[in-house]
Amino acid sequence: MIRDGNGLTVFNVIAEDDCVKGDILSKGNVRINGEVLGSVKSEGKLIIGSNAYVEGCIKAVELLVEGCVKGEILVENRVHLKLTAKLFGDLSCKQLVLEPGAVFNGHCSIKKD
Template sequence: MAKNTLPEPPQSANLIQSGTFITGDIESNGNIRIDGTLKGTVTAGGKVILGSTGTVEGDIICINADIEGKVNGTIRVKELLSFKATALVNGEIMTDKLAIEPGARFTGTCRMDTNTPDTIPAQHYAEAEQQ
């Protein structure tokens, strides 16, 4: 007898659209995409995607990150941090793995360490692993 299985739904992301301005901290157990402006800290138990129109004035703390926009602050990524060609980053970064496309601009310090402590709060990481 054939086994019918439904495909898994794609993992959706919280979205802050272009033209949206937020002042304050954001916490998500999953993924988040920022195309607007955030003044504060974003903490995610998944991936943070900062689109080319996105700006973060504050810290980014997550499992993985793709940065296409502007960041002025500290970025702490547990696994892979990717700077796309349009990225403009000013601050400190801490990650296990770093990928930088030609054209990306980074001013600051970088620490690459597989044992980066306190990258994200334990409850976010545990919840992300369960998903």
């Protein structure tokens, strides 16, 4: 995990007004507050903010969704869908946390360690 000089976790950020068309590859943590049309691969934690929209395949170590995602999701560990989350697509992970109010439309495969 990458930390700054104060010991806080560092995130690469796609801002709310940004739109990325293409694939994103990151060795660290990523937070998406804008729009991504393409695949996202993070070797850390991926956060999809409440106003974000992602359309494409997602691969990450951990995923927290507050916004909208359409596509195949492959996560090594935990996926957390907050109450504002909308996920449309198939999901594979070790642990799924689904808050009341979250929308999930797809197939889910829970992997063992």
